[in-house]
Amino acid sequence: MGNRFTDKIKRDSINITQIFYEEMKMKKLFSNQLLLLTVFAFWLKTELVYFMEFNLGVEGAFQIFLLLINPIATALIIFSLIFLIPNRKLRTLVTIVVYFALSMLLYANVLYYREFSDFLSVNLMTNVGNVSEGLNGSTFALLKWHDILYWVDFAVVIFALLKFGKTYEKKRRPFKFQLLPVILGVGMLLLNISLAEIDRPQLLTRTFDQRYLVKYLGVNTFTAYDGLKLVKTQQKRVQADSSDTAEAENFVNANRTATDNEYFGIAKKRNVVYLHLESIQQFLINYKLDGEEVTPFLNELYNSENSFSFSNFYHQTGQGKSSDAENLIENSLFGLPQGSAFSTYGGTNAFQAGPAILKNEQGYTSAAFHGNIGSFWNRNNAYKRFGYDYFFDSSYYDVSKENSTDYGLKDKPFFEQSMRMLKQLPQPFQTKFITVSNHFPYPVFKEDVTFANPGTKDETINNYFSTAHYADAAIKDFFDALKKEGLYENTIFVLYGDHYGISKSRLKNLAPLLGKEELTAFDKAQLQRVPFIIHAPGIKGKEIATQAGQIDVQPTIQHLLGVDGSKYLQLGNSLLSDKPKDTVVFRNGDVITSEFAQLGSKVYRTKTGELVEELSPEEEERVTERKHYAETALRISDDIMQRDLLRFYEPSEDFKLPTVSKIDYKLLNSDIK
Structure with missing residues (x-):
């Protein structure tokens, strides 16, 4: 049962x-x-x-x-x-x-x-x-x-x-x-x-x-x-008030370098021409491929006795790339941790940018030239708040399919057509010319190819050398035109690379051209260097090896022009100071000094590129101090930008923010002779 x-x-x-x-x-x-x-x-x-x-x-x-x-x-x-x-x-x-x-x-x-x-x-x-x-x-x-x-x-x-x-x-x-x-x-x-x-x-x-x-x-x-x-x-941003600028003021004052030397004001009242060199990297300077120079004219400027040339100058851009470079150069502030400062805050924030400072201090006229549409990177709004009097975008140029790329007018016609606007500007002027021919994906046009193909497996790299060579030739033509118009001798020229041209994913194919089989993290960091040349006819220059970045450009130019930058909230320092800061802070928090390169969790010796296995207590202290400096600088820059703190800060009683409503970039072509 x-x-x-x-x-x-x-x-x-x-x-x-x-x-x-x-x-x-x-x-x-x-x-x-x-x-x-x-x-x-x-x-x-x-x-x-x-x-x-x-x-x-x-x-x-x-x-x-x-x-x-x-x-x-x-x-x-x-x-x-x-x-x-x-x-x-x-x-x-x-x-x-x-x-x-x-x-x-x-x-x-x-x-x-x-x-x-x-x-x-x-x-x-x-x-x-x-x-x-x-x-x-x-x-x-x-x-x-x-x-x-x-x-x-x-x-x-x-x-x-x-x-x-x-x-x-x-x-x-x-x-x-x-x-x-x-x-x-x-x-x-x-x-x-x-x-x-x-x-x-x-x-x-x-x-x-x-x-x-x-x-x-x-x-x-x-x-x-x-x-x-x-x-x-x-x-x-909504909750910010005037008391929130105190930390930024204290940080800037504590880290400012002196500018009271022989370079202060030696270029006072000269015209200033910025040349924004799209994707040009430092390794191209004095580089020869099969005996031929890639950038012969830039090499000439770099090696000139009338140039201040910087061999360890890095781009510090983030996601904003070209627009971040402009923000760093014009405002001596970093871009945002995410996104583009131009796109996000260019039309709303208060800025104390180079054009506005020179207008207030020395009566400069300012103009930006770009052969692409004005709304690209929100430039048409950002430039007004920077204080640019004029912005000549693609609407002022004769642009056709034959003389342009995806990013605008090719460099040679761009410079050629810009001359009619430039020569009519009241002097002294500050101008900026944004080149585009050497922009990814580096399109090569048969009529412009005058440089040998390096023959790598990556056509992007091969084309990069050709477009860089073309851009160099366009700059030479521009200088020749300026000399012809009598605008060369009384001008200082500021040439800078905006960011890298060859991305990290392609570096393995670039390495053999640099004489290396493999690139270390330190090597890749060195490839973030871009040219920075201040060419000043009649002024004796020199090559400077201090570790520097784009954030230092504005204070350096103000130093030469005799502008006291100590009143402005600028995170960079003059590279012509007797005791330069010798520190580069990257947007991701990495830091390079003449002693150490802190890249992620690893530390390298800057002079040798050697990975440091163990730091001495004294070295550890110096590394930690620079890391703290970098983190503080980035945080303060983000605060200034994200909370729009410059709306509360008055550098002097005489300084006036640009009246945006009165700036109109819609000139008629008939107004330009």
């Missing part, structure tokens, strides 16, 4: 188990399998991108583990919430739309990273209109054939949702069970953040390099966090 009863229970249990299994397999679990497939597909794609596209500096098993788990949490949270939608058609549609949006975000970061070795911020994405108007085909140069791998999963997910979505259970489980995947996702996210904090303390509060956030938390979490930071920053 007992055995028969036991056997019956076993048989019934087996039947119930089978029925339960079939029920779960065919109906209840299949919806979870769709969720699992969706999350797995996105995770797999993200990992492919991590390892094929991004150089995240992963070190050790723990960081690899974090890299493997960080895409899961946000994907699980997002898609689990979507799967709570009871209506099948709506659920399927929302899943497809969101999956596509997340895929586009990831792929946009791939394209952006290929050129800029950085990640898209919310700030940059929301201001994309200020950039995209000036672009055409350059994005296509970033596409690669294997990119199709990043979209195969999307097709698979769509197929699975449409094919098997109908099997989603008709009778839904209790809501608390449906929430389990969401709770699991939130738990994984909190675990991810906790583990990241263990490996990188204060990850979310002291990070200047976005690479760390992506490495530890993933693209989705980084984007969400970046958006929250943007909202918080906007709130801080």
Whole structure:
């Protein structure tokens, strides 16, 4: 009796188990399998991108583990919430739309990273209109054939949702069970953040390099966090008042270098011509390929006895690239940690820029020249707040398909056509000319090619040498025209590279041309050097090896012109001081001095490029002090920019901010003879 009863229970249990299994397999679990497939597909794609596209500096098993788990949490949270939608058609549609949006975000970061070795911020994405108007085909140069791998999963997910979505259970489980995947996702996210904090303390509060956030938390979490930071920053802007400038004033006063030497005022009242050299890097100076100079005229200026030439001058740009360079040069302030200062604050902030300072101090007239549309990087608004009297954009030039690139008028016709405006400006004047021919993807036109192909595997690098050679020839023609018009002798020329030209992803193909088989992190940092030349006819110059950056340009020019810059909130210092600061701070928090290069978590000796395994206590103290200086400078610059603190700061009773409403760049061509 007992055995028969036991056997019956076993048989019934087996039947119930089978029925339960079939029920779960065919109906209840299949919806979870769709969720699992969706999350797995996105995770797999993200990992492919991590390892094929991004150089995240992963070190050790723990960081690899974090890299493997960080895409899961946000994907699980997002898609689990979507799967709570009871209506099948709506659920399927929302899943497809969101999956596509997340895929586009990831792929946009791939394209952006290929050129800029950085990640898209919310700030940059929301201001994309200020950039995209000036672009055409350059994005296509970033596409690669294997990119199709990043979209195969999307097709698979769509197929699975449409094919098997109908099997989603008709009778839904209790809501608390449906929430389990969401709770699991939130738990994984909190675990991810906790583990990241263990490996990188204060990850979310002291990070200047976005690479760390992506490495530890993933693209989705980084984007969400970046958006929250943007909202918080906007709130801080509203709450700011005049007392908030005190820290900036104290920092600037404590770190200012003296300018009371023989260079003060030796170029007073001279015209100033800035030449913004698109993507020109320092390694091109005095470089020869098969015995031929790439930039013979820049070499002539660099080596001239009438030039102050800087051999260790670095770009300090962030995501704003060319616009960041202008901000650094004009205002002696850093760009933003994410996005472009021009695009975000160029039309609203108060600035104490070079044009306004020279107008107030010495009565200068100012003008900017650019063969692209005025709205590119929001220049038409930013320049008004900088105090530029005139802005000659592409509307003042004869631009055609034959004489232009995706970024505007080619350099030779640009300089040639600019002369009619330039020679009519009241003197003394400060002008800026923005070149574009040497802009990625470095398009080569047969009629302009006069330089040999270096023959690397990368056509972008090959073209770079040709377009740089063309840009150099255009600058020579411009100087010849200035001499002809009598505008050369009484002018100082400020030539600077805006940022790197060859991105980090391409450096392995550049290395052989530099005589190296492989490039270290220190070598790559050295390739962030760009030319900086102050050419002053009749004034004896010299080559200067101090470690310097774009933030130091404005104080240096003011030094030469006899302007007392001590009253202005400028974070840079004159490079002609008897005791220069000898420190370069990068937007990601790295620091280079004549003694050490602090690159991420590693320290190198600047003179030898040798990796330092162990610092002495005295060296450790100096390294720590410079790191603290860098972090403070970046934070103060961000405060000034994000909270618009210069609206509260009056450098003197006589200084007047530009009256933006009275500045009109819409001159008629008939007004220009």
